[in-house]
Amino acid sequence: xxxxxxxxxxxxxxxxxxxxxxxxxxxxxxxxxxxxxxxxxxxxxxxxxxxxxxxxxxxxxxxxxxxxxxxxxxxxxxxxxxxxxxxxxxxxxxxxxxxxxxxxxxxxxxxxxxxxxxxxxxxxxxxxxxxxxxxxxxxxxxxxxxxxxxxxxxxxxxxxxxxxxxxxxxxxxxxxxxxxxxxxxxxxxxxxxxxxxxxxxxxxxxxxxxxxxxxxxxxxxxxxxxxxxxxxxxxxxxxxxxxxxxxxxxxxxxxxxxxxxxxxxxxxxxxxxxxxxxxxxxxxxxxxxxxxxxxxxxxxxxxxxxxxxxxxxxxxxxxxxxxxxxxxxxxxxxxxxxxxxxxxxxxxxxxxxxxxxxxxxxxxxxxxxxxxxxxxxxxxxxxxxxxxxxxxxxxxxxxxxxxxxxxxxxxxxxxxxxxxxx
Amino acid sequence: xxxxxxxxxxxxxxxxxxxxxxxxxxxxxxxxxxxxxxxxxxxxxxxxxxxxxxxxxxxxxxxxxxxxxxxxxxxxxxxxxxxxxxxxxxxxxxxxxxxxxxxxxxxxxxxxxxxxxxxxxxxxxxxxxxxxxxxxxxxxxxxxxxxxxxxxxxxxxxxxxxxxxxxxxxxxxxxxxxxxxxxxxxxxxxxxxxxxxxxxxxxxxxxxxxxxxxxxxxxxxxxxxxxxxxxxxxxxxxxxxxxxxxxxxxxxxxxxxxxxxxxxxxxxxxxxxxxxxxxxxxxxxxxxxxxxxxxxxxxxxxxxxxxxxxxxxxxxxxxxxxxxxxxxxxxxxxxxxxxxxxxxxxxxxxxxxxxxxxxxxxxxxxxxxxxxxxxxxxxxxxxxxxxxxxxxxxxxxxxxxxxxxxxxxxxxxxxxxxxxxxxxxxxxxxxxxxxxxxxxxxxxxxxxxxxxxxxxxxxxxx
Numbered sequence: 001x002x003x004x005x006x007x008x009x010x011x012x013x014x015x016x017x018x019x020x021x022x023x024x025x026x027x028x029x030x031x032x033x034x035x036x037x038x039x040x041x042x043x044x045x046x047x048x049x050x051x052x053x054x055x056x057x058x059x060x061x062x063x064x065x066x067x068x069x070x071x072x073x074x075x076x077x078x079x080x081x082x083x084x085x086x087x088x089x090x091x092x093x094x095x096x097x098x099x100x101x102x103x104x105x106x107x108x109x110x111x112x113x114x115x116x117x118x119x120x121x122x123x124x125x126x127x128x129x130x131x132x133x134x135x136x137x138x139x140x141x142x143x144x145x146x147x148x149x150x151x152x153x154x155x156x157x158x159x160x161x162x163x164x165x166x167x168x169x170x171x172x173x174x175x176x177x178x179x180x181x182x183x184x185x186x187x188x189x190x191x192x193x194x195x196x197x198x199x200x201x202x203x204x205x206x207x208x209x210x211x212x213x214x215x216x217x218x219x220x221x222x223x224x225x226x227x228x229x230x231x232x233x234x235x236x237x238x239x240x241x242x243x244x245x246x247x248x249x250x251x252x253x254x255x256x257x258x259x260x261x262x263x264x265x266x267x268x269x270x271x272x273x274x275x276x277x278x279x280x281x282x283x284x285x286x287x288x289x290x291x292x293x294x295x296x297x298x299x300x301x302x303x304x305x306x307x308x309x310x311x312x313x314x315x316x317x318x319x320x321x322x323x324x325x326x327x328x329x330x331x332x333x334x335x336x337x338x339x340x341x342x343x344x345x346x347x348x349x350x351x352x353x354x355x356x357x358x359x360x361x362x363x364x365x366x367x368x369x370x371x372x373x374x375x376x377x378x379x380x381x382x383x384x385x386x387x388x389x390x391x392x393x394x395x396x397x398x399x400x401x402x403x404x405x406x407x408x409x410x411x412x413x414x415x416x417x418x419x420x421x422x
Numbered sequence: 423x424x425x426x427x428x429x430x431x432x433x434x435x436x437x438x439x440x441x442x443x444x445x446x447x448x449x450x451x452x453x454x455x456x457x458x459x460x461x462x463x464x465x466x467x468x469x470x471x472x473x474x475x476x477x478x479x480x481x482x483x484x485x486x487x488x489x490x491x492x493x494x495x496x497x498x499x500x501x502x503x504x505x506x507x508x509x510x511x512x513x514x515x516x517x518x519x520x521x522x523x524x525x526x527x528x529x530x531x532x533x534x535x536x537x538x539x540x541x542x543x544x545x546x547x548x549x550x551x552x553x554x555x556x557x558x559x560x561x562x563x564x565x566x567x568x569x570x571x572x573x574x575x576x577x578x579x580x581x582x583x584x585x586x587x588x589x590x591x592x593x594x595x596x597x598x599x600x601x602x603x604x605x606x607x608x609x610x611x612x613x614x615x616x617x618x619x620x621x622x623x624x625x626x627x628x629x630x631x632x633x634x635x636x637x638x639x640x641x642x643x644x645x646x647x648x649x650x651x652x653x654x655x656x657x658x659x660x661x662x663x664x665x666x667x668x669x670x671x672x673x674x675x676x677x678x679x680x681x682x683x684x685x686x687x688x689x690x691x692x693x694x695x696x697x698x699x700x701x702x703x704x705x706x707x708x709x710x711x712x713x714x715x716x717x718x719x720x721x722x723x724x725x726x727x728x729x730x731x732x733x734x735x736x737x738x739x740x741x742x743x744x745x746x747x748x749x750x751x752x753x754x755x756x757x758x759x760x761x762x763x764x765x766x767x768x769x770x771x772x773x774x775x776x777x778x779x780x781x782x783x784x785x786x787x788x789x790x791x792x793x794x795x796x797x798x799x800x801x802x803x804x805x806x807x808x809x810x811x812x813x814x815x816x817x818x819x820x821x822x823x824x825x826x827x828x829x830x831x832x833x834x835x836x837x838x839x840x841x842x843x844x845x846x847x848x849x850x851x852x853x854x855x856x857x858x859x860x861x862x863x864x865x866x867x868x869x870x871x872x873x874x875x876x877x878x879x880x881x882x883x884x
Contacts, residue, residue, distance in 0.1 A: 022782075029676035221596045256861065263613075264606050393710060394710075
């Protein structure tokens with residue numbers, strides 16, 4: 001055996017160990033990435049799942065005409081502004097007569113959500129014959145009660161509730177009169193200062209209108225631009241300049257587009273703040289590069305033989321493109337558009353700049369109503385001090401993520417199903 | 423008529439124009455012996471008529487809407503008697519607000535001066551006149567256009583060429599929107615920044631060491647002057663970005679190498695999309711995760727070994743941002759590594775090198791320019807990232823490189839300066855645009871360099 005072979009053999013063990021180590025680094029890098037992903041999702045789901053249910057308390061409520069202060073049933077005004085809270089307070093006092101003094105009474109009243117009165121109002125409007133009747137109802141509990149009921153036995157010590165309140169709840173629990181029910185307000189209400197009443201419906205509709213505007217603007221413009229650049233543009237400085245611009249815009253931080261929206265669309269063109277139309281325009285400018293780039297790739301993928309065949313039969317350039325290339329490239333363009341939309345749906349920063357952070361209770365009725373969007377709602381709730389908002393924020397995130405997952409799955413499905421290989 | 427209704431009406435008219443053009447082309451063709459005697463297909467004659475209906479009307483409508491507000495405002499202000507003319511710009515704004523509030527009924531006419539009430543009435547009547555005028559003018563223009571297009575139809579007309587020309591111009595205009603956007607961005611940040619530098623010297627902004635944008639509201643207030651030294655923000659941004667890159671670059675690079683060179687097809691098919699999910703998670707979710715989960719954990723860990731960690735530490739924000747950028751680095755690196763020609767690999771392996779030696783000594787050097795480009799793009803991502811730092815980093819401008827302390831970043835300051843109550847002219851809001859300019863220039867430079875490197879590198883092996 002030669003000296004070199006000897007040396008190589010000696011070093012072989014070391015080299016193999018280095019090889020193993022290097023491979024281990026790779027595995028652990030991927031492990032780290034996947035671990036982060038799993039942690040993120042379990043953390044969000046762990047925090048958010050409880051928000052899909054809310055605590056209700058069973059109470060015997062008497063629709064007492066004197067307390068309600070209603071003299072005439074046909075009067076909308078009276079029905080709307082009657083003292084429903086008073087009825088609930090009576091029921092609470094009836095239940096726990098031991099509560100005395102202002103302080104204790106206030107603690108007692110705060111067990112039930114301020115939104116419970118509206119439910120009574122709706123019931124009474126529906127069925128005026130309830131007046132004077134005693135009805136057993138599940139009333140929505142306050143968010144602090146909700147947190148207390150949901151928390152484990154050991155965590156209950158840290159609750160914000162007073163000892164009185166705790167004992168009341170426990171006595172109700174002992175009688176099986178506390179129950180977790182499906183949180184309907186989460187999916188039907190707009191924002192609210194009260195966590196138990198706050199919902200994402202306002203933000204979801206705001207997101208819907210914003211996305212609608214974005215889609216209606218960005219898809220036609222993006223496809224048109226892609227067609228021009230791929231099929232018609234002459235090879236010159238101007239075309240190059242457009243391409244450089246598109247590539248750079250794809251990497252400009254999203255917040256810069258917000259500044260553009262604030263200075264130009266709101267400042268110069270005078271469109272109102274906080275409306276989905278402005279949000280949609282800003283997001284259009286932001287997603288256009290993505291859509292143009294993917295649409296161009298889709299057009300490029302259509303083989304030249306198609307074009308040549310059509311031209312050979314006498315079609316004009318525009319007819320070739322519109323009748324043959326575009327239909328064949330459309331699935332790929334759609335996939336790109338969906339991915340661009342998913343990106344726009346999760347975007348927050350530029351919308352903060354154009355004032356879509358306002359606290360808006362009403363569900364917007366159109367793209368010109370002030371509104372907020374789902375990611376901004378998440379941002380707003382994440383900033384709120386109440387403990388219940390943590391769960392609510394996570395629940396909103398779960399909804400947002402499921403939208404995004406649905407969109408991306410659709411994109412993958414479309415690609416698999418419709419895209420042709422040549 | 424409302425603009426929305428007017429547009430709907432216009433759509434109906436366009437459809438009508440299309441129908442009429444279609445009918446006429448057939449009518450013209452019949453005596454000649456069928457549509458094959460026309461120059462173009464009936465569709466093109468119809469489209470041409472529709473275009474003649476739509477484009478002039480839309481141009482008129484657009485121009486009208488762009489200028490009517492300013493015009494009405496000037497007419498209302500001009501109608502005020504000389505004695506009650508506002509003295510300066512801000513007074514004029516105030517007055518205009520008052521007038522429009524009275525006009526919309528939010529303010530009762532009795533609570534304001536009679537001049538303002540009269541102006542509000544004038545505003546209302548002008549607005550009514552305006553909507554009526556715009557409706558009439560747009561409809562007339564649309565009808566004239568249709569008539570012109572309709573009359574001009576003849577069997578010899580090259581309708582197809584004309585329609586195609588219009589379409590192609592529309593396509594080109596769509597493509598130029600990218601340029602317009604860039605110009606718009608540049609203009610908006612540049613103009614506001616110039617105004618800002620008129621109030622605060624550029625050198626104070628670029629080299630000042632103290633950032634506290636709270637300006638005094640009244641002249642006699644004791645509070646601060648407001649100082650706009652942006653160095654602490656730059657330091658904070660760089661600190662958090664550096665932490666993010668320290669996480670993302672090794673992890674992203676090693677995952678890319680493993681996936682490209684070692685992983686069996688099955689692992690690759692699962693791990694690559696799974697990592698890419700990280701890129702699809704909205705940044706606001708990362709922000710929430712950083713602020714409510716990672717930051718408290720880091721704080722507790724620090725406390726357990728006797729370190730004082732701020733609850734909004736740069737470490738938490740940087741760490742989570744790093745996780746966000748991992749797929750970005752890994753997919754770029756993956757592209758670059760797989761682009762290295764197989765011949766280089768085979769040569770190295772054939773000489774007896776192990777896989778890791780091949781990667782370290784041959785593939786990595788060959789792929790280095792592309793990887794550098796990818797890292798620069800990742801850095802520009804990190805610098806421009808907003809929501810994670812807004813939610814998880816601090817607000818106070820600390821000048822420190824200690825990752826356990828709270829720092830603030832350029833993007834955080836832009837958001838805090840521009841959300842909430844604001845007057846458009848104060849140095850405070852203008853400062854946000856100056857910061858935006860810095861951000862835009864930095865990321866633009868990084869992108870241009872990175873794209874250039876990546877392009878050069880691609881050419882090398884193509």
